[in-house]
Amino acid sequence: MRRPVTRAALAAAGVLAAVAATVAPAALRAQSSLGLQGFGYPAGQFSTRAQGTGGALGEFDPVSVVNPSALLEFGRTFAAFQYDPEFRRLTAGSVRQNNTVARFPIIAVGAPVRRKYMVGLSASTLLDRTFTAEFADTARFGDGTLAPGRQRVESNGSVADVRLAVATQPARWLRVGVSGHVLTGENRLVSSRRFDDTTNFRRIDDSTSLDYTGLAATLGLAATPVRGVQLAGSYRLGGTLKTSRNDSTISTGNAPDRAGIALRVDRVTGAVFALAYSHTRWSKMRDLGTSALEVHDATELSGGVEALGPRLGDFPLLLRLGARRRTLPFGVGGARVRETSFGGGLGLPLASGRAVGDVSLQRALRTPQGGAGPVADARERAYLLSVGFTVRP
Amino acid sequence: MTPLSLARRLAAVVGLAALAAGAACSEQLEGGAGCAAGLCPVTNAAVVDTTLDPVVLDTALAGVPVAGDLPVLLLATRPGADSLDVRAVVRFDSVPGSFAPPAGGDSVRITRVDSTAIRLTLDTSGTRFTGPVTIQAYDVDTAAAGDTVVDVLAALFRPDRLLGEVTLASPTVTGDTVSLRLSNDAFAAKAQARARLRIGLRLVSATSARVRLFGVGVGGVNAVSPVVRFDPATDTIFRAVLVFPASVTPGSSELARAYRAQSLPVRVPRLTDGSDLVIGGLPARRVYMRFAVPARFIDSVDLVRASLLLTQRASGAPDALDTGVTVRPLAVLATDAVTDLRRASEFASGAVGLDTLRVDPRGSGVRVFSVVNLLRAWRALPTNTPRALVLRATAEGAQAAELRFYSIEAAAELRPRLRLSYVPRTNFGLP
Numbered sequence: 137m138r139r140p141v142t143r144a145a146l147a148a149a150g151v152l153a154a155v156a157a158t159v160a161p162a163a164l165r166a167q168s169s170l171g172l173q174g175f176g177y178p179a180g181q182f183s184t185r186a187q188g189t190g191g192a193l194g195e196f197d198p199v200s201v202v203n204p205s206a207l208l209e210f211g212r213t214f215a216a217f218q219y220d221p222e223f224r225r226l227t228a229g230s231v232r233q234n235n236t237v238a239r240f241p242i243i244a245v246g247a248p249v250r251r252k253y254m255v256g257l258s259a260s261t262l263l264d265r266t267f268t269a270e271f272a273d274t275a276r277f278g279d280g281t282l283a284p285g286r287q288r289v290e291s292n293g294s295v296a297d298v299r300l301a302v303a304t305q306p307a308r309w310l311r312v313g314v315s316g317h318v319l320t321g322e323n324r325l326v327s328s329r330r331f332d333d334t335t336n337f338r339r340i341d342d343s344t345s346l347d348y349t350g351l352a353a354t355l356g357l358a359a360t361p362v363r364g365v366q367l368a369g370s371y372r373l374g375g376t377l378k379t380s381r382n383d384s385t386i387s388t389g390n391a392p393d394r395a396g397i398a399l400r401v402d403r404v405t406g407a408v409f410a411l412a413y414s415h416t417r418w419s420k421m422r423d424l425g426t427s428a429l430e431v432h433d434a435t436e437l438s439g440g441v442e443a444l445g446p447r448l449g450d451f452p453l454l455l456r457l458g459a460r461r462r463t464l465p466f467g468v469g470g471a472r473v474r475e476t477s478f479g480g481g482l483g484l485p486l487a488s489g490r491a492v493g494d495v496s497l498q499r500a501l502r503t504p505q506g507g508a509g510p511v512a513d514a515r516e517r518a519y520l521l522s523v524g525f526t527v528r529p
Numbered sequence: 530m531t532p533l534s535l536a537r538r539l540a541a542v543v544g545l546a547a548l549a550a551g552a553a554c555s556e557q558l559e560g561g562a563g564c565a566a567g568l569c570p571v572t573n574a575a576v577v578d579t580t581l582d583p584v585v586l587d588t589a590l591a592g593v594p595v596a597g598d599l600p601v602l603l604l605a606t607r608p609g610a611d612s613l614d615v616r617a618v619v620r621f622d623s624v625p626g627s628f629a630p631p632a633g634g635d636s637v638r639i640t641r642v643d644s645t646a647i648r649l650t651l652d653t654s655g656t657r658f659t660g661p662v663t664i665q666a667y668d669v670d671t672a673a674a675g676d677t678v679v680d681v682l683a684a685l686f687r688p689d690r691l692l693g694e695v696t697l698a699s700p701t702v703t704g705d706t707v708s709l710r711l712s713n714d715a716f717a718a719k720a721q722a723r724a725r726l727r728i729g730l731r732l733v734s735a736t737s738a739r740v741r742l743f744g745v746g747v748g749g750v751n752a753v754s755p756v757v758r759f760d761p762a763t764d765t766i767f768r769a770v771l772v773f774p775a776s777v778t779p780g781s782s783e784l785a786r787a788y789r790a791q792s793l794p795v796r797v798p799r800l801t802d803g804s805d806l807v808i809g810g811l812p813a814r815r816v817y818m819r820f821a822v823p824a825r826f827i828d829s830v831d832l833v834r835a836s837l838l839l840t841q842r843a844s845g846a847p848d849a850l851d852t853g854v855t856v857r858p859l860a861v862l863a864t865d866a867v868t869d870l871r872r873a874s875e876f877a878s879g880a881v882g883l884d885t886l887r888v889d890p891r892g893s894g895v896r897v898f899s900v901v902n903l904l905r906a907w908r909a910l911p912t913n914t915p916r917a918l919v920l921r922a923t924a925e926g927a928q929a930a931e932l933r934f935y936s937i938e939a940a941a942e943l944r945p946r947l948r949l950s951y952v953p954r955t956n957f958g959l960p
Binding site: 169172174228275277338346425426428466468511 | 831
């Protein structure tokens with residue numbers, strides 16, 4: 137006899153999961169990277185399912201933290217989490233470096249309220265800033281002295297997006313959702329510099345913690361003008377975003393606005409096609425960093441398909457393919473960083489459709505646009521694996 | 530097709546997740562080579578250099594080391610115009626008048642002695658001579674006033690007071706310990722009269738020579754201190770008796786104890802100090818420097834390097850045997866309640882981790898003393914502790930060579946300076 141999952145239990149799990157996502161968004165370490173500049177790598181806030189379609193289904197996906205109106209897609213209580221390891225290789229001239237990073241980018245729960253509404257609570261990674269870099273370095277002093285040694289910089293943490301969303305369907309062809317976002321999290325940073333000559337040069341160790349607090353709100357819509365065709369759009373308005381250290385505000389900026397639209401076509405039996413476009417005003421974060429921060433607004437274009445595959449038992453496998461091109465928000469060496477990815481995924485219905493296991497794999501190429509010197513020659517290739525699990529009791 | 534059970538499907542998903550996690554965990558993390566290519570997500574702040582003229586007071590302090598604070602004794606001679614003659618006195622004011630027979634019974638008065646000798650332990654690191662040298666021992670006991678005054682004692686090194694001598698062929702064959710035979714008759718007379726035995730040591734050589742002996746350490750008599758050994762009778766059944774350094778003059782017992790061993794710089798060629806900062810020499814001097822460093826360099830930056838730059842001028846009386854004077858910087862720990870600088874220098878400590886620097890007294894130019902630990906230590910010292918430094922020779926009082934540096938009274942380019950390399954405390958971590 138199956139033990140029922142209560143809403144209260146799901147809510148508790150959600151709170152715990154949100155805390156976990158905020159405190160420990162990444163377990164492993166990476167180093168230098170094209171994608172890890174500035175305040176970090178934008179994980180995308182897409183579910184494993186949406187990632188399998190290149191993100192094209194993100195505006196329609198209830199687990200993805202993009203469009204709150206999509207919460208109605210499930211129509212019943214759900215809980216979801218996912219694990220996203222990334223394996224990447226950076227090459228810059230003769231430098232070749234393999235890195236690994238693991239993320240737990242989304243944990244979400246949702247439940248219907250008074251039949252007309254769907255409420256969702258989620259915690260997701262907006263910007264992941266986890267890395268470790270240790271390298272040999274020779275310091276040159278003003279009197280010409282050269283002091284070889286090693287430097288180490290390390291960061292752990294992220295800016296997390298804790299979202300409370302509510303969605304409703306005022307008409308058969310229209311779904312509406314709104315959400316409020318609390319942006320929170322921290323970066324725990326460690327820096328050390330030591331010299332081979334310990335007699336004349338003292339080791340320097342520094343550590344600090346940057347805390348983030350901010351607000352945002354999102355309005356999302358999804359319309360079905362004709363059968364089998366759905367349009368969705370969302371707009372996230374970023375509020376104030378602050379960084380603080382030891383309870384003292386050290387910089388104030390704004391959370392990025394994001395506008396996205398998507399088209400889903402479901403007129404071919406067993407297949408769903410989607411296209412999506414979004415624009416994120418990351419430049420609103422400029423005042424949050426130093427004058428050296430290279431931040432750019434970013435566009436994202438993606439397309440994908442989800443189709444029924446062979447049956448495994450009573451339910452069919454879901455097959456997904458997709459591609460995406462986007463600009464990353466933080467540049468390096470005067471160059472913007474473009475990320476192009478393609479990949480696919482599988483969806484495996486479980487427990488008579490009450491649970492779904494999803495897997496996706498993307499191949500991403502990150503290249504600098506502009507810049508000079510070693511940065512211009514840098515290339516970063518990555519495999520982004522995502523494993524998600526959704527329960528719909 | 531056989532339907533898959535829920536358990537098997539779950540197991541497949543969990544297994545896939547575990548596989549991914551395992552793959553991630555097993556990935557070999559490499560160094561941050563990309564940082565060298567300018568791709569480091571965070572860069573450490575650059576090191577900033579600045580040079581200050583922070584010395585507000587510098588002076589050479591004489592009268593050091595204080596009596597009793599001399600672990601080694603110097604015997605030195607150098608013939609010629611710049612002649613050098615440094616001797617030493619070791620006091621044995623407790624010569625026994627009787628001894629206990631090995632077989633037991635009442636003590637027996639000493640009437641005759643045999644095999645009397647003073648054992649001297651050489652500090653081979655400070656011993657320099659090329660040809661044979663002779664160490665002579667004199668009876669320098671006197672009832673005259675001023676029995677610690679150099680001139681008074683020097684006058685007692687007369688042939689009629691010679692107790693014995695020993696010739697050392699060369700430092701390489703001498704070893705660490707020298708046994709200098711003393712006159713048995715003279716010692717027996719001292720024992721019978723319960724008189725003081727004060728032995729003056731002098732080095733005789735046709736060429737420049739230097740012998741350094743271990744004296745009576747700050748902690749008291751130890752295994753390397755001079756010691757007189759004698760047999761209290763002329764037959765061989767008696768166990769040898771040892772007499773250790775002891776002094777009953779001058780003044781209080783505490784002061785007298787400090788004079789168990791004394792250096793006698795009888796003739797030392799030297800220039801006047803002038804405004805120079807002099808370290809070492811005989812009589813020895815040490816340098817006291819007080820700094821006024823802006824507080825931000827103490828409290829608000831991360832110091833990487835701090836170097837005290839002193840401009841050396843060649844010593845006017847170089848000793849060919851002294852090719853280096855090792856200077857030890859010390860942090861002054863006395864508060865401003867101690868206004869006597871010499872006394873304050875006695876409270877200076879090397880515990881903060883300042884490294885010594887060996888300097889050739891014949892050289893000139895800028896010498897660099899690493900004092901980064903001193904500046905870091907200042908952060909922890911009470912605010913009423915002067916930011917001060919003492920520079921003293923490690924062989925202070927036992928080395929004739931001296932170092933001379935320009936003081937703050939010299940031309941601007943020659944004055945002491947402080948070069949700081951530091952990292953400002955900025956908004957580390959903010960991209």
